[in-house]
Amino acid sequence: MKTLTIAYESELADVARELLPLIQRQPIVCFHGEMGAGKTTLIKVICEQLGVQDAMSSPTFSIVNEYRDAEDAPIYHFDFYRVEKLQEALDIGADEYFYSGDVCLIEWPEMIKELIPESHLEINIKLVGANQREITILSHGG
Template sequence: MTLTAPTLSDLPAAAAQLISFAGTEKVFLFTGDMGAGKTTFIKSVCEALGVTGGVTSPTFAIINEYSAPNQKIYHFDFYRLKTQTEALDMGAEEYFYSGNYCFIEWPEQIPDMLPLHYISVAIKVLTDGSREIAIDKV
């Protein structure tokens, strides 16, 4: 499925479509160039799931935890990892298989640790500044 978000105000509708498409799948891999809007889109997805606190990039913390009604959400940013071992040492795989939502930015940093099943979310900036969001079940 491919969605287009011409403006930031279109992200909540795209987030709702993503959640509906995912069904029971809880692990999401977000890819796209730096500045493509991965964190901004994750913020919209978290809001759609009921997160009321702030959603920020975990660039330096590597992982942020958010609370939504009756569930936890884990947001990873693996951009700064030097090796996959760093993610392994922090117990990333335990989060991935916890049954909670996991939103993973820069999954290409941990190729050998990715779960077998996930939702792929590829964000691309188009020439007019809108975002193309390609979503697939893997």
């Protein structure tokens, strides 16, 4: 487990750089944090560092967005905030995405925790103070 504290959004690039080698080993990454904690923002920075050129946004309504990295490999960005039943995630093939070997960046994974592979990274983002965020990185089963 590692904990980083950042005060500025510009520091997210350093956090993303630290995460990239971990993501290569464990491509399933679960982002936890309250609304507005910075999950989507950190995912955007990670994607930029992976060479994604597409416009990125949280897939709150579509559940999943697909991007392409610098080598044209897929990156899947999920947002399960609006999912009320596990079947909704199964209907879009979430389990197939998760076991594809491709990078899957998952917001609100607690909504579908039964589907998350044992081997995954967990990123917890917590607001501390007015502008500071505490980012905890945990590796599970890897």
